[in-house]
Amino acid sequence: MKKIVCFLLCLVFLPVLSSCKKDNESRNLVNLYLTFSEDMTVDGVMEYVFTSPKNDLSTCVFNLYPNAFKGSSPVYESDFSLAYPNGFSKGYIDILSVKEGGEKASFTVNGINEQTLTVFLTKQLKKGEKSSLYIEFKTILPNAYHRFGYGDDTVNLSGFYPTPCIYENGEFIVNAYYPAGDPFYSECKDYTVTLSVPSDYSVASSLTPTGTVWSGGETEYSYERKNVREIAFVLSKKFEIAKCNHNGVEISYYYYDDENPEKTLETAKQSLEYYSNEYYKYPYGEYVVCEGDFLYGGMEYPCLSLISDSAYSERDYVVAHETAHQWFYGIVGVNQSEIGYLDEGLTEYLTISFLSDRGDGDYGEYVKTAKREYLDVKNALVYQGVTTPPIMERNLKDFSSEIEYVMIAYKRSLIAIDGLKGYVGDKKFKKALKKFVSEKAFSNATTDDFISVFDKKKRGAGKFFKDFVQGKAEVIY
Ligand SMILES: [Zn+2]
Known part of the structure; x- marks a missing residue:
């Protein structure tokens, strides 16, 4: 960020051990079927196909980040009016059902502000054994200029689904939201997503588009992305798009309030090229930068950077900063908490x-x-x-x-x-x-x-x- x-x-005004690299075969899979509605809700089903990291695994644990927005503001008092210009607004996620295979699985939602979902597996798993969970959920977005929420211009969808917790040193690591920093810690996974939205919305996504279907005023987008920690979308009815292709990477800039979008796109391109040359080749086929309603300067996701529409004079700096996060957070992760x-x-x-x-x-x-x-x-x-x-x-x-x-x-x-x-x-x-x-x-x-x-x-x-x-x-x- x-x-x-x-x-x-x-x-x-002021008042371990690192996780192992996983190959293609052993990465866990997340398949999401999502419907975003104009009433600022997301109905979703998530299939999580995972491999047991230990013998006798009896639970699987997820972070429920939307619930950080449920009872109180997840920002410091000094940032409240930036996050909630229209006053506090509640956001949360309801877990409607969980199945393992075809069988109903029991679960609890607890932890700080109910930010932890624990699923009790129908049978204990041996190390290396695979299982699939189907989690049906409904997410309600707050009117908040945050990673998760909506403002006058954009709908920011990150951490809106149950986020699998990393398993390390004999336990699942649960990371709760705090006002400071980014509370994320995850391993790379493979994703497929279908997302339906009203057709007057454009979608900036962190994934590779694989198909589009229009039907009855709704557009259903299909996506996939391998070997990333998280995924994110930014939706808007106002987006214009500037694009370029550089060294096999399609770079897109979604904007609605930028007098010089070509300059911003150029900074995204140049910085991506610079970090690629200096440290490690950018490993994905797309990189998206998009403007949005956001209280800080910007926020990074794998393959997507959100830039606050209020970042004017410092926009180049913010784009260069968020693009650098593709290496430190995206390619190399840490426990950010x-x-x-x-x-x-x-x-x-x-x-x-x-x-x-x-x-x-x-x-x-x-x-x-x-x-x-x-x-x-x-x-x-x-x-x-x-x-x-x-x-x-x-x-x-x-x-x-x-x-x-x-x-x-x-x-x-x-x-x-x-x-x-x-x-x-x-x-x-x-x-x-x-x-x-x-x-x-x-x-x-x-x-x-x-x-x-x-x-x-x-x-x-x-x-x-x-x-x-x-x-x-x-x-x-
Ligand atoms: Zn940062």
Whole structure:
């Protein structure tokens, strides 16, 4: 995600083990049959074909992110009016039935704000054994300018279906929504989707279109996408589309309020090409950027970036940032609830490298600005009595405010990564980062995975970086 934060305003108002890479054969499958209706609901059936990760598996667990929007606002008070310009509006998901094979399966919905669905399997599964769950659900969208919700211009559909939890170290990892950061952690899966919408809507999708059928004012789109963590759609009656094809990737820009869409499309294309050349070839056939009603600057999904229609002067920066997330979040995943800093810091590093290399700003100045903003916020927090050590590896629930999260996950993390680059040297740094991406592509990484590639380049590199992660290293302007 890209948080556009006005630091001056904020100062005034502020109050494991990594999972394994899976091959084509063993990736779990998600098949979704969806109908979006004008009353801002989605009726859906999800087929989840999964392989048991252990012996005697008796449950399967899913995150129900829509329920984070049910009882109260999932944003900090300071962002409430941006998320809910028309006042609070409720969103949620109802689980109507669950079947395993043809048999009815029992389930519970519980956890923080009922964000966890636990399905009790009809029989225990052995390790490697496959099963299929059929989950019938109804999702009600809130009038919220968020990842999940609708505004005046777009309908944002992400996390609107039961999201399979990753299984790790003997348990399913349940990630609840908190106001700070992106609470996502998942493994790559294969998807097929049919989505019916009223025909006056255009659909920006994170998948490859495979068919379209028009009938009685409804359009049914078919899609597929292999080897991605999640999927997302943005719907609008106002979309215009600019497209280009570059190195076999179709790049599309869906917009409705951009005076220079060709410029935005060009930034998407150039940044995609830059990161592809520098780190790892973009592995999919399509990349979509779209404008939307969104309270922050932008939000990343595999193969799709949502850019807030209110990102005007900083639009290029946001597009470059969200595109960089295709590598850090999309290709290499992390548990964003625990180490979101690694995603955001690396994404910021890629962004400023791309922009400065194409002549938009100076790399050193970007880092200096990050340091100045970091220290300004740190001092303001101390003044307000917030004395939490600047530990980067901490759960989203342990951040006191949006500005503290931005200071740690974006600014301090970028500063630490830039410091690491200085410690090991530019060439070795780039080589190590490239190795990190190729080693962890399509799986999930930890802090230790990250530092181990740099430790091999120069002794002490790991400790240097960990001192930042653990809040011990000082930031000096
Ligand atoms: Zn981001």
